[in-house]
Amino acid sequence: MSAVLEVTNIKKNFGGISAVADVSFDVREGEILGLIGPNGCGKSTLFNCILGQLTPSGGEVKLDGKVVTGLRPSELNKLGVSRTFQLLQVFPKLSVRENLILAGQEHQGNMASRLVGRSDAGLTEAANQMIGFFKLDHLAAEPAGGLSYGQQKLLDAAMAFMGGPRLVLLDEPAGGVNPSMLADLKDRLVAINRQKNATFVVIEHNMEFVMSLCSRVMVMAEGKVLAMGRPDEVRKNPAVIEAYLGH
Numbered sequence: 001m002s003a004v005l006e007v008t009n010i011k012k013n014f015g016g017i018s019a020v021a022d023v024s025f026d027v028r029e030g031e032i033l034g035l036i037g038p039n040g041c042g043k044s045t046l047f048n049c050i051l052g053q054l055t056p057s058g059g060e061v062k063l064d065g066k067v068v069t070g071l072r073p074s075e076l077n078k079l080g081v082s083r084t085f086q087l088l089q090v091f092p093k094l095s096v097r098e099n100l101i102l103a104g105q106e107h108q109g110n111m112a113s114r115l116v117g118r119s120d121a122g123l124t125e126a127a128n129q130m131i132g133f134f135k136l137d138h139l140a141a142e143p144a145g146g147l148s149y150g151q152q153k154l155l156d157a158a159m160a161f162m163g164g165p166r167l168v169l170l171d172e173p174a175g176g177v178n179p180s181m182l183a184d185l186k187d188r189l190v191a192i193n194r195q196k197n198a199t200f201v202v203i204e205h206n207m208e209f210v211m212s213l214c215s216r217v218m219v220m221a222e223g224k225v226l227a228m229g230r231p232d233e234v235r236k237n238p239a240v241i242e243a244y245l246g247h
């Protein structure tokens, strides 16, 4: 399997703090890679360096073999990279369908089409398909702000897929979601991974969720990679247990 994402010796310092210290890993085509580690170990900073939100202090990021280090988020978006954030990014007053259409427009990044094209930018059909896929049909016309938190997280994840991305980085998709919605969320992420051959990297604190969703898990501690392997290997790694118990 070829690597979709190759991260080599990425570093990020904030003044005297080394938030990410020389991290290297790759993500294979069609894989769901989990990224875990205690609070403050550098997971979000690493995501932000990969996604162009932060400029790394050193190192290189390659997408499909091409160097993309330092590209802006909008440029990465055009290359098929999408993300979700820890905090919800939905617009509460807009309906579920309108949120999805807006997300599709963001991925297209085409202001001209918004000004002179159809008001839905031709995205209603794609939004309806995504609504069906994420089983949000009964909520399509509802304002997103009226949905439960778990339903809004599902919508937030669906929005990341509107551009038909090749690589999606999900930042705590299960955070705050109740157990019954978690099963739906996992089921939909697995389905979209298989059907659309999208590759994921998932930051998550919910161990059950991440261990059952991911094919490999990378563990960070104090800005470094502590372990990388199959969920069952990582679970019993003494250094990983120590890193968690130590905190």
Ligand SMILES: Nc1ncnc2c1ncn2[C@@H]1O[C@H](COP(=O)(O)OP(=O)(O)OP(=O)(O)O)[C@@H](O)[C@H]1O
Binding pocket: 014, 017, 018, 019, 037, 038, 039, 040, 041, 042, 043, 044, 045, 046
């Ligand atoms: N903009 C910033 N300026 C200064 N220090 C920062 C900044 N962003 C993060 N840090 C520091 O970098 C380190 C890594 O933080 P980061 O948010 O990447 O960790 P994390 O693993 O994502 O944590 P969490 O699981 O709590 O979200 C922490 O010590 C944090 O305080």
